[in-house]
Amino acid sequence: MSADGEYFSGDYAIETENLGRNFGNFEAVRSVNLKVPRGTVFGLLGINGAGKSTIIKMLVGHLKPTYGQARVLGRTLDEDLVEIRRRVAYVSENRYLYEWMTVAESIRFTKAFHANWDDEKAASLLKRFCLPPGKRVRQLSRGNRARLCLLLALSFNPELIILDEPTSGLDPIVRRDFIENIVAEISQEGKTVLFSSHIVEEVERVADNVGIINDGNLLLSSPVDELKASYKRIRYATNGTRPDVSGVAGVLAIENGRHEQILTVQDWGEGMICALNGRGVVNPEILPMSLEEIFVDTVRGERERRASQ
Amino acid sequence: MSGKMLKALLWKEWRETRLKWLAFAVAFHLPLFIAGFVVSFRESARFDLLALSDAIAGQVLEVALVFQSAFLITAGLFLLAFFAVGSVGAELDNQSIFFLFERPLRRWHILLTKFVVGAVQTTTCVGLSILSTVALLYVVMVSAASNVTLDGSWPAFLNVLSNGLRGTAWTMIIALMVYSATFLFSVVFEKWWIAVIGGAVSLVFMFYFFGGMLFDWVIAQAMSKTNGETVNLEFYSRLDPVPVIIMLLVSAGFYLTSQYVFARKEMR
Numbered sequence: 406m407s408a409d410g411e412y413f414s415g416d417y418a419i420e421t422e423n424l425g426r427n428f429g430n431f432e433a434v435r436s437v438n439l440k441v442p443r444g445t446v447f448g449l450l451g452i453n454g455a456g457k458s459t460i461i462k463m464l465v466g467h468l469k470p471t472y473g474q475a476r477v478l479g480r481t482l483d484e485d486l487v488e489i490r491r492r493v494a495y496v497s498e499n500r501y502l503y504e505w506m507t508v509a510e511s512i513r514f515t516k517a518f519h520a521n522w523d524d525e526k527a528a529s530l531l532k533r534f535c536l537p538p539g540k541r542v543r544q545l546s547r548g549n550r551a552r553l554c555l556l557l558a559l560s561f562n563p564e565l566i567i568l569d570e571p572t573s574g575l576d577p578i579v580r581r582d583f584i585e586n587i588v589a590e591i592s593q594e595g596k597t598v599l600f601s602s603h604i605v606e607e608v609e610r611v612a613d614n615v616g617i618i619n620d621g622n623l624l625l626s627s628p629v630d631e632l633k634a635s636y637k638r639i640r641y642a643t644n645g646t647r648p649d650v651s652g653v654a655g656v657l658a659i660e661n662g663r664h665e666q667i668l669t670v671q672d673w674g675e676g677m678i679c680a681l682n683g684r685g686v687v688n689p690e691i692l693p694m695s696l697e698e699i700f701v702d703t704v705r706g707e708r709e710r711r712a713s714q
Numbered sequence: 715m716s717g718k719m720l721k722a723l724l725w726k727e728w729r730e731t732r733l734k735w736l737a738f739a740v741a742f743h744l745p746l747f748i749a750g751f752v753v754s755f756r757e758s759a760r761f762d763l764l765a766l767s768d769a770i771a772g773q774v775l776e777v778a779l780v781f782q783s784a785f786l787i788t789a790g791l792f793l794l795a796f797f798a799v800g801s802v803g804a805e806l807d808n809q810s811i812f813f814l815f816e817r818p819l820r821r822w823h824i825l826l827t828k829f830v831v832g833a834v835q836t837t838t839c840v841g842l843s844i845l846s847t848v849a850l851l852y853v854v855m856v857s858a859a860s861n862v863t864l865d866g867s868w869p870a871f872l873n874v875l876s877n878g879l880r881g882t883a884w885t886m887i888i889a890l891m892v893y894s895a896t897f898l899f900s901v902v903f904e905k906w907w908i909a910v911i912g913g914a915v916s917l918v919f920m921f922y923f924f925g926g927m928l929f930d931w932v933i934a935q936a937m938s939k940t941n942g943e944t945v946n947l948e949f950y951s952r953l954d955p956v957p958v959i960i961m962l963l964v965s966a967g968f969y970l971t972s973q974y975v976f977a978r979k980e981m982r
Binding site: 491 | 729812815981
């Protein structure tokens with residue numbers, strides 16, 4: 406492991422180095438090196454059970470890493486978790502609230518713990534979300550519970566907002582409002598947002614950066630634009646004989662059609678065309694990939710690679 | 715932790731446990747309720763009450779003090795443990811405690827607040843029930859029995875009350891020890907019902923083996939030196955420092971163990 410000062414820099418809101426977590430013999434998170442740049446929206450993408458929530462729970466101090474270390478807003482978790490919680494808002498998938506409290510009581514109670522509490526912001530969000538102040542939390546719909554959690558998280562002006570599956574269990578209208586309006590608005594204020602989701606469309610819509618996680622491994626982490634520029638599909642006719650392209654660097658997946666072959670490649674560049682031409686590929690067509698296609702092919706490629714080992 | 719945070723935490727604890735105060739108040743006055751029930755429905759008991767004299771009233775108060783103390787350190791503490799065992803476990807079980815973990819609070823602050831509120835609640839309810847039982851009984855006797863006069867029975871009442879104060883201190887310390895042990899149970903077991911079952915089973919065993927002995931011991935101490943003819947309140951007039959310190963140390967040990975377990979608890 407490198408010395409703390411060598412690895413961590415101040416440019417990132419979240420940095421992890423070889424962060425790992427085991428539950429008994431099960432490796433939930435394996436040596437994750439995650440960097441979330443300050444002032445960006447970072448989407449952590451992965452199927453259910455991929456390890457997203459475990460990473461997030463380690464970042465907010467609910468779980469201790471088995472190995473590795475993490476820094477949040479420049480501070481290690483062991484160093485000062487209280488200071489981190491002063492500056493970081495965390496909205497979990499389960500939306501922890503006291504059921505017996507009313508909306509107004511929840512706001513008043515939460516306010517007591519945050520010196521930076523902004524009454525005007527809380528009032529404006531209350532109005533915007535149409536939350537009934539006198540209603541008990543247990544009487545709120547799932548959407549309203551999510552909105553209340555968000556209100557409580559945003560009203561103390563945190564520098565970093567961590568949302569773990571924030572749209573889980575919400576209907577499509579609330580989900581869209583949550584992602585498009587809220588997350589985009591937060592990022593416009595210059596705050597950093599880390600949110601996890603298994604819905605690619607959500608991540609693609611608002612994230613500047615994306616990390617794809619599968620079976621506890623961070624398969625890739627990159628700005629969305631760079632990722633799309635780097636990943637391409639190459640389609641070409643095979644005319645009876647299929648060129649052997651398996652050894653070409655950057656080829657992630659090969660899909661065989663009846664009269665064509667489609668390759669998924671990463672680190673796309675003009676040099677790759679030359680390499681493919683050398684293998685007998687003629688007139689290749691370069692196709693852009695959506696984030697969903699990149700996600701599916703990356704996860705599938707990783708599974709095939711591990712199965713073949 | 716700032717004053718505002720402490721106030722908010724205390725408010726939350728009060729709101730969550732306010733019905734427990736009522737439950738404790740009812741539970742710890744069970745002998746009084748039973749006595750009231752008997753007097754209301756049995757004519758002979760009513761006759762006995764009405765026929766009381768000053769001297770007998772004083773003895774009734776002494777017996778009440780001994781009996782209430784014996785009740786509290788056996789069945790009363792069982793009730794206490796039953797009510798208190800879910801104090802942390804319930805919040806761990808429904809995961810509402812995560813709400814506090816997401817605030818800029820240290821875990822030991824959260825647990826200390828819960829412990830203090832619970833300890834004050836249980837010990838005061840236990841302790842005050844001795845005094846309130848004696849006081850209520852006295853009021854009933856003075857107002858119902860025509861032969862019991864305020865002037866004649868007042869010295870006996872004061873004597874029982876002053877000894878009852880020491881009994882209260884004893885019982886509160888014992889209650890604190892039982893509460894601390896129950897609190898540890900509540901922290902160890904995340905499912906509150908496991909804590910309740912575990913706590914109940916161990917307490918049942920404890921009282922099965924020691925409860926009767928303890929009850930007899932309290933009664934025997936109270937009857938010693940009087941050949942069983944009257945009550946000896948000398949037992950209550952002592953507050954030996956050694957057992958008090960030992961019990962307080964045991965309570966502190968249970969509490970610190972709770973903090974140790976809680977600090978290492980992971981929230982999955």
